[in-house]
Amino acid sequence: AHELRNSLGVLTNAVAYLELAIPMDDQTIKKNFNHMKENVARANKVISDLLDFARDTRAAKSVFSISAVMDGALKDQKIPGGIKVEKRCPEGSYPVFADRDQVYHIIFNLLKNAVEAMTAPDGKSEEGKLILNCRRDNEGKVILSISDTGIGIPPEDKEKIFEPLFTGKSSGIGLGLSISQRYAELNGGSLKVDSEAGVGSTFILTLPGGDNTGERTQIHTGESTQIHTD
Ligand SMILES: Nc1ncnc2c1ncn2[C@@H]1O[C@H](COP(=O)(O)OP(=O)(O)OP(=O)(O)O)[C@@H](O)[C@H]1O
Numbered sequence: 001a002h003e004l005r006n007s008l009g010v011l012t013n014a015v016a017y018l019e020l021a022i023p024m025d026d027q028t029i030k031k032n033f034n035h036m037k038e039n040v041a042r043a044n045k046v047i048s049d050l051l052d053f054a055r056d057t058r059a060a061k062s063v064f065s066i067s068a069v070m071d072g073a074l075k076d077q078k079i080p081g082g083i084k085v086e087k088r089c090p091e092g093s094y095p096v097f098a099d100r101d102q103v104y105h106i107i108f109n110l111l112k113n114a115v116e117a118m119t120a121p122d123g124k125s126e127e128g129k130l131i132l133n134c135r136r137d138n139e140g141k142v143i144l145s146i147s148d149t150g151i152g153i154p155p156e157d158k159e160k161i162f163e164p165l166f167t168g169k170s171s172g173i174g175l176g177l178s179i180s181q182r183y184a185e186l187n188g189g190s191l192k193v194d195s196e197a198g199v200g201s202t203f204i205l206t207l208p209g210g211d212n213t214g215e216r217t218q219i220h221t222g223e224s225t226q227i228h229t230d
């Protein structure tokens, strides 16, 4: 896998060099060049997702605000203007105890899927509503739900969407949800879905709360967890 990554790195640099070196005034050259650029980027994404999936078996946990991570993921995902975002998670109120990078990755994947589910079939416009909600259950777990008004998921696909390489998209890879569910479980949480075809979907991420020290000693799902609160 590392050789693959190195070859792709060489290719990425070569493409970047050519973009500067070749005059792009010929439409055929430009079209082919863009094609090449998109596919190199896509190959990079597949490799890095596959490596994540194969390699990440531990969680480096700390206490942080889920709300802040959501803001970061929302910003990086660049939600298109046609999608109204409603975030119902007061800043600072929802500390979780988990691997921050992994949680970011989960939320980023869920937002990406939600946007894709609300994108018109021609890929040209996006419209709908995205609701991010935080709450806590009576065991102190933090429950984050991300709802969209997209195409929804047919009942027969609800189990399959978490399997690696299952995709319903023409250009999908099918790793986003399997990695996300793996991360949720590594952190002592879960990732579930509730959806109705044609209406929308809600993905529900549960994580251990970060302000209940009594809970922390019980959570040892990630191998690298070394927190003791005596
Ligand atoms: N919010 C959603 N609304 C409707 N369908 C969804 C939603 N999220 C996931 N799906 C379905 O589940 C499939 C698997 O999702 P997953 O994120 O694992 O892969 P992907 O989005 O196809 O590819 P990628 O690896 O780029 O994420 C999707 O292809 C889609 O069919």
Ligand SMILES: [Mg+2]
Pocket (backbone or CB within 6 Å): 109, 112, 113, 175, 176, 177
């Ligand atoms: Mg995805």
